[in-house]
Amino acid sequence: MIPLPILLTALVYSFILSLLAMGFTLQYITLSVPNLAYATIAFASTYLTLTFSLMGLTPYVTMPFAFILGGAISFMLYKFVSFLRDRGTSIVGLMMATIVFDLIIYAGMNIYADYLATVFKIYAGSFSLSEFDFKIFSFPAVLFVSGITSISLVVFFTLMLVKTKFGVAMRAVMENYNLASVHGINTERILSTAWFFVGGLAGLSGSLYPIWFAMDPWVGARMFISIFAACVVGGLRSIYGSLLGGFIIAFSEVVVTYLFSIYFPWVWAYRSVTSMVIAAIALVEMPSGIAGLIQKFRGGR
Amino acid sequence: MIDLIIDIIAFFCIYAIITLSLNFQQGYTGIFNLGLYFPIIVGAIITAYLPGRLAMIIYGIDSKLDFSANNAVVVSILRSKLSSDPIMSIMLLVLTMAIVALTCYVLGFLSAYPALKLPADYLALFMLCASESLRVIGMQTDWLAGGVMGITIVNPFWWLGGFSYYGMPVFTILATLFIILLYQRMCDSPLGRLLKSIRENELTAESVGKDVNKIKRTTLAFSFTMLGLAGVLHAFMMGAVVVGGYTRVDFSFWPWLMMIIGGTGNNIGVFLGTFGLVLMRRIMIVGKHYFWFLPFNVVWFEPILLAIMLMVTLIFRPEGILPEKSPRIKDYMRKVLKLES
Amino acid sequence: MVSQTLSVGQNPSLKENKPILIVDNVSKRFGSFYALQNIFLTVPEKSIVLLIGPNGSGKTTLINCISGVYKPDGGKILFNEKDITKMQIHDIVRIGLVRSFQVPAPFKKLTVAENLLVCGQNNPGENFLRSLNRRRWRVFERELVERMFKVLRTVGLEDKADTLAGELSGGQLKLLELGRLLMMNPKMMLLDEPIGGVNPVLANKILSHIIDIRNEFGASFMIVEHRLDIVMKYVDYVYVLSKGNLIASGSPTEIVEKKELYDVYLA
Numbered sequence: 001m002i003p004l005p006i007l008l009t010a011l012v013y014s015f016i017l018s019l020l021a022m023g024f025t026l027q028y029i030t031l032s033v034p035n036l037a038y039a040t041i042a043f044a045s046t047y048l049t050l051t052f053s054l055m056g057l058t059p060y061v062t063m064p065f066a067f068i069l070g071g072a073i074s075f076m077l078y079k080f081v082s083f084l085r086d087r088g089t090s091i092v093g094l095m096m097a098t099i100v101f102d103l104i105i106y107a108g109m110n111i112y113a114d115y116l117a118t119v120f121k122i123y124a125g126s127f128s129l130s131e132f133d134f135k136i137f138s139f140p141a142v143l144f145v146s147g148i149t150s151i152s153l154v155v156f157f158t159l160m161l162v163k164t165k166f167g168v169a170m171r172a173v174m175e176n177y178n179l180a181s182v183h184g185i186n187t188e189r190i191l192s193t194a195w196f197f198v199g200g201l202a203g204l205s206g207s208l209y210p211i212w213f214a215m216d217p218w219v220g221a222r223m224f225i226s227i228f229a230a231c232v233v234g235g236l237r238s239i240y241g242s243l244l245g246g247f248i249i250a251f252s253e254v255v256v257t258y259l260f261s262i263y264f265p266w267v268w269a270y271r272s273v274t275s276m277v278i279a280a281i282a283l284v285e286m287p288s289g290i291a292g293l294i295q296k297f298r299g300g301r
Numbered sequence: 302m303i304d305l306i307i308d309i310i311a312f313f314c315i316y317a318i319i320t321l322s323l324n325f326q327q328g329y330t331g332i333f334n335l336g337l338y339f340p341i342i343v344g345a346i347i348t349a350y351l352p353g354r355l356a357m358i359i360y361g362i363d364s365k366l367d368f369s370a371n372n373a374v375v376v377s378i379l380r381s382k383l384s385s386d387p388i389m390s391i392m393l394l395v396l397t398m399a400i401v402a403l404t405c406y407v408l409g410f411l412s413a414y415p416a417l418k419l420p421a422d423y424l425a426l427f428m429l430c431a432s433e434s435l436r437v438i439g440m441q442t443d444w445l446a447g448g449v450m451g452i453t454i455v456n457p458f459w460w461l462g463g464f465s466y467y468g469m470p471v472f473t474i475l476a477t478l479f480i481i482l483l484y485q486r487m488c489d490s491p492l493g494r495l496l497k498s499i500r501e502n503e504l505t506a507e508s509v510g511k512d513v514n515k516i517k518r519t520t521l522a523f524s525f526t527m528l529g530l531a532g533v534l535h536a537f538m539m540g541a542v543v544v545g546g547y548t549r550v551d552f553s554f555w556p557w558l559m560m561i562i563g564g565t566g567n568n569i570g571v572f573l574g575t576f577g578l579v580l581m582r583r584i585m586i587v588g589k590h591y592f593w594f595l596p597f598n599v600v601w602f603e604p605i606l607l608a609i610m611l612m613v614t615l616i617f618r619p620e621g622i623l624p625e626k627s628p629r630i631k632d633y634m635r636k637v638l639k640l641e642s
Numbered sequence: 643m644v645s646q647t648l649s650v651g652q653n654p655s656l657k658e659n660k661p662i663l664i665v666d667n668v669s670k671r672f673g674s675f676y677a678l679q680n681i682f683l684t685v686p687e688k689s690i691v692l693l694i695g696p697n698g699s700g701k702t703t704l705i706n707c708i709s710g711v712y713k714p715d716g717g718k719i720l721f722n723e724k725d726i727t728k729m730q731i732h733d734i735v736r737i738g739l740v741r742s743f744q745v746p747a748p749f750k751k752l753t754v755a756e757n758l759l760v761c762g763q764n765n766p767g768e769n770f771l772r773s774l775n776r777r778r779w780r781v782f783e784r785e786l787v788e789r790m791f792k793v794l795r796t797v798g799l800e801d802k803a804d805t806l807a808g809e810l811s812g813g814q815l816k817l818l819e820l821g822r823l824l825m826m827n828p829k830m831m832l833l834d835e836p837i838g839g840v841n842p843v844l845a846n847k848i849l850s851h852i853i854d855i856r857n858e859f860g861a862s863f864m865i866v867e868h869r870l871d872i873v874m875k876y877v878d879y880v881y882v883l884s885k886g887n888l889i890a891s892g893s894p895t896e897i898v899e900k901k902e903l904y905d906v907y908l909a
Contacts, residue, residue: 033422084616089619091421097612103550106550107608222433236423283423284418502750505748512730630803
C-alpha cells in the first residue's frame, strides 16, 4: 500500500503542478513563444512566503501579494516580448528575451536570500516552511488550500472563457491572432491581461510550494522539467490537457517513483528525471499529447 | 598576474570551443539547441569517472579503496605515482579525450532522432530539459562523479613538478587553437555555404539535392564531440568535477549571449564576443572582494549584467557587433580558390 | 477516363522520342478531399509540356508529388524508367529531375553566387572531413565557379553575383530560380509558374531561355503557368487539369480550339 504522506505529497504537488502547466500552456498558445522564465517567475514568490513566515505571520497571507508579484513580472515580460515581436525578432530572439527575465529574477532571488540571511541570521539558500503550517482535521492546511485554490481557479477560468465577453475575445485571439486583430479585437489588451492573470496564477501556486516542499533558488530550473513534461504529456497546445498532464506527471514523479524505490531505494533521488523520461517518450510517440489522443478517439467514432 | 592571465586565456579557450560549436549549430545550420551543456556534462562525468579508476587498475592500487568514496586518499596515492610517469599521464589524458569524443559523437547522432522530428521551439525545450536532467543525475549519483560534493580528479601534468598547474591551461590553449582551426576551415569551405543554405530554407536545400537530415545529424554529432572535449578540458583544468556546477546559466545561456552579442553566423564576431565577456566575468570574480560593503555576494550582479546586455543587444543590434557577412565572389576566388581573374 | 496515348503537336520530331516522365494513375488526397484523381500523363524527352487549369485544380500538388514533397496515395511515377514514387526529394534531384517553386524560395542571406554554387552536385568540399583539406576540393570548386558564371550570363544576372538573394526583385528571383536549376545539370525541370508576376518582356525572355536550354542541353520541361497568352507559343503539348482530374490534352492549337475548356477556366 502507498503510505498516506506519499499520497498527500502527490496530491499537493499535482495541484501546484497542474496550475503551473496550465499557465505555461496558455502563455505558449497566446504568443507561440515558450516562456523560459515561467518557472522562475512562479518561484520568485516563495521568498515572499518566507519573509511573511519569518515575520511571524501565517504563510497564507502571501497569496494575494504573490498573485500581484507574479502578475506584474509576467505583464512586463509580455510587454518586452511583444515589443520585440513587432520589430520582427525571430523565435530564437524572443526565447532569449524570456531568458533575460529568467536571469534577472534568478539573480534577484539570490540577492534577496543573501539579504534575508544577514537580516534574520538564517540560511535562506534552502528552506522549508512546513512548520509554519497549521492542521485541519489533522491534515496539513496546505492540502486544502492548494486543492481549493486550484479547483476554484480552473472553474473560474472556464466560466470566464465561456461566459464573459473578455473570455470570448480571448478565445478568438488564441484561435487566430491575426484574424482577431482584423476584426477589431484589442489583442494587445487581451493578451497583456491574460499574461498578468497567468503570471499571477504562477506566483500564487509558487507561494504555496515551500509550505510543503523544500525550497532553494534552483527549484525553478528543476521544476521547469516537470512543467514541460506535464505540458508535453497533456499536449502543448491544449489548456485542459496540460491540467491532466500535471496530475499524471505529479503522480508518476511521486507515487510511481515511490513504488520503484521500495525495491530500488536509489530511484527516489531521480524524481525529476522520471518526468523527463516520460516527456521524451511522449514527444516521440504522441507529439500532440493526451489532448491529441482524445481528439483522435472522438474523430474515430 | 601571470596566473590571472593564464586563467583568463584558458577560460576563454573553453568558452571559445563552446560558442563556436553553438555557432556551428545555430548560426550556420540553424539547429535551435538550448541544451549545450549536455555533452559538456557527459565529458565532465567521464573525466571524473574514468582516468582515476584506470590509473588505479594500472598501478594495482588496493582494491578495497574506491576512487569516489576514498577520493582524497586515492588521489594522493595516484599523485605520487603519476608525478614520475609522464607517459602514463599523457596517455590517460589522450584516452579520456578519445573516449569522450567517441561517446559524444554517438550521443549527437542519437540526439538527432528527436531533433529532426521536432519543431524548433520544442527542440530547444527538449534539449534544455534533457541537459538539466543529466545534471540532476550527476548530482544525485555519488559513485559517478562524487554527487553534490564533487570529486577531485588526477592532473595529467603532475610530472611537471613546480609547473604542474600550468600544464593543463597550456594544453587547453593548444587544443583550442586546433579546434578553432577545424571550425574555421569547415565554415570557409563549401560546407559552410551548404550549412547556411539549410538554415535559410530546408525545403529548397532538399530540392537542390542535399540530404538535409543526414547533414544535420552530422552537424550535431560533430559539435557534440567538440562540446564534450570542452567538458574534458574544463574538468582537467579545474582539477575537480562538481556536476552541479554545470548550470544552464553558465554553460548554455552565457554562450548564447556571447554568440548573439558577437554576431550569430560570424565566427570572428563570436570569437570577439566570447573574449569580451569572459574577460569581464573573470575580472568580476577575481575582483569580488572589492565589493565587501554590499550585503550580498557580488556574483549575483553577473546574471543581471548578462540579462541587461542581452536585452540591449536584442533591441539595438539583433545581428551582433560583427553581423554575418557573405564573401564577395572575387575575394573568394582569390583567397580560397587561388584564382586570378 | 482520359486517353493515355501521346500525341505531340507542334514539334513532329518529338513523336519518336521516348517518354522521360510517366505519371501512372496517381492519386493524392488530403483527408477526404481528392486533390488528384487517377492522373495519367507523359512527358517525352526534349519536350516542353504545359500543365494548365484553374486555381485549386491540383497543378502544384502534382508537381509536389512528382518531386517527392508529397507521397501519392496511389499510382506510380516513373522517371527515366526508374520508379521514383517513394524516393526522397534529394534523391530525385540526384537522378536529374529538379523543380522550382511557385513562390521563389531562395537562400535569402546568401549571395546570388552562393545560391548558385550550393547547387553543385557531389561537391567534395561539402563533406565534413574532406572540407578540411582545401586541396581535395579546390579543383572541383574552380570548375563550379566557372560554370556559375556561365549560368549567371545565361539568366542575365551577371552584375548581381554579390547581391544577397533576399534583396532581389520578383523577376530577378524567378531568374535566380532558373539559374539554380541549371547549375544542377538536370535531365528534366518542373517549373511552377516561371513567369508568374513578371512583366511580359522579361517573361518572353525567360521562356526563350527555356527553349535555348532545351535545344542546347536536351533537357525536358513541365511548366505550370496561368498566362496562356504568352506561354502557349513556346510549348509542345498541353495537359488540362480541373478539380484534380485530367480533362483534356493536345497540342496548343488543339487546346485553343476546344471551346468547352473556356467554361472550365471561367468557372
